[in-house]
Amino acid sequence: MLIAGLSKASLSDSIKSKALELGFYGCGISEAVFLEDDARHMEQWLEEGCHGEMTYLEKNREKRYHPALLLKETKSVISVLYNYYPDTTLPSEDNYVISKYAYGNDYHFVMKNKLNELLAFVEEKTGERKARAFVDSAPMLDRAWAHKSGLGFIGKNTCLINKKGGSFFFIGHLLLDLELQYEEEADPKNYCGSCTRCIDACPTGAIEPFKVDARKCISYLTIEYRGELDESMKDRFGDRIYGCDTCQDICPWNRFSSPHGEPDFLPSELLKKLKKPDWDKLEKPLFNQLFKHSAIQRAGFKGLRRNIDLISN
Numbered sequence: 590m591l592i593a594g595l596s597k598a599s600l601s602d603s604i605k606s607k608a609l610e611l612g613f614y615g616c617g618i619s620e621a622v623f624l625e626d627d628a629r630h631m632e633q634w635l636e637e638g639c640h641g642e643m644t645y646l647e648k649n650r651e652k653r654y655h656p657a658l659l660l661k662e663t664k665s666v667i668s669v670l671y672n673y674y675p676d677t678t679l680p681s682e683d684n685y686v687i688s689k690y691a692y693g694n695d696y697h698f699v700m701k702n703k704l705n706e707l708l709a710f711v712e713e714k715t716g717e718r719k720a721r722a723f724v725d726s727a728p729m730l731d732r733a734w735a736h737k738s739g740l741g742f743i744g745k746n747t748c749l750i751n752k753k754g755g756s757f758f759f760i761g762h763l764l765l766d767l768e769l770q771y772e773e774e775a776d777p778k779n780y781c782g783s784c785t786r787c788i789d790a791c792p793t794g795a796i797e798p799f800k801v802d803a804r805k806c807i808s809y810l811t812i813e814y815r816g817e818l819d820e821s822m823k824d825r826f827g828d829r830i831y832g833c834d835t836c837q838d839i840c841p842w843n844r845f846s847s848p849h850g851e852p853d854f855l856p857s858e859l860l861k862k863l864k865k866p867d868w869d870k871l872e873k874p875l876f877n878q879l880f881k882h883s884a885i886q887r888a889g890f891k892g893l894r895r896n897i898d899l900i901s902n
């Protein structure tokens with residue numbers, strides 16, 4: 590069948606080429622079906638309470654497993670990866686550690702703009718569409734869709750791992766009312782083999798193969814969790830005040846990571862200069878100056894202050 594004079598295959602190829610041209614690392618297309626196995630896995634994880642206080646994950650569960658419930662006309666899910674691996678890490682001497690994904694401006698806006706450009710490209714070719722672009726902004730099984738679209742496998746640390754580029758990627762999706770050419774059946778093989786480095790290196794023992802218990806995960810505790818932090822965790826936090834990259838840093842697949850070229854993800858000069866004493870006396874005005882457009886707003890000043898207070902005292 591032709592769409593606006595184009596075959597499904599050529600339209601799909603042109604969408605993928607355009608995605609790369611826009612700066613996405615990878616793009617794959619899947620049929621918008623019910624993700625039965627992934628739904629079962631997620632339900633089990635929720636049932637065990639591994640999501641901690643992220644009660645928003647308990648809502649809209651059906652929508653999470655079937656994108657047509659997010660947009661009823663959806664036929665295809667276009668999944669994209671965006672690289673955030675930095676050229677250099679922030680200075681480590683006399684400094685605290687923040688996760689690499691939070692060095693620069695908030696990725697949600699950067700990626701959403703690019704997904705909207707991708708949609709404009711599709712509409713230019715095929716006319717106005719029913720479509721929605723999501724970057725963490727809707728209940729979707731991001732990694733499962735990216736896997737289905739051939740963009741990687743799910744590692745024991747539960748990250749999506751691309752065999753050519755590692756795991757330091759943001760994932761986004763465009764739901765579209767067009768039938769397109771879909772990727773071959775997702776590769777069911779797992780490429781971790783006998784490796785257990787992420788499990789062994791996790792400072793809090795939060796990882797079992799293919800399962801992360803958020804209640805123990807430093808990323809969850811420093812970003813999502815709103816309560817008081819347990820003093821007994823202090824030593825395990827090390828110098829981490831926002832997020833934790835340990836299970837990715839240790840992963841041998843990340844020897845294939847290459848630096849992103851996104852100016853929006855570069856840390857500001859001010860952030861690069863901060864040392865522990867500056868963080869220790871961080872007040873709201875400086876927080877706002879540093880993180881006005883940053884994903885660190887997720888924890889907010891209160892959350893970041895709490896994290897610093899735990900490890901600095």
Ligand code: SF4
Pocket residue numbers: 744745746747780781782784785786787788836839840841842
């Ligand atoms: S560190 Fe090893 S076990 Fe963990 S995700 Fe990477 S390859 Fe898999």
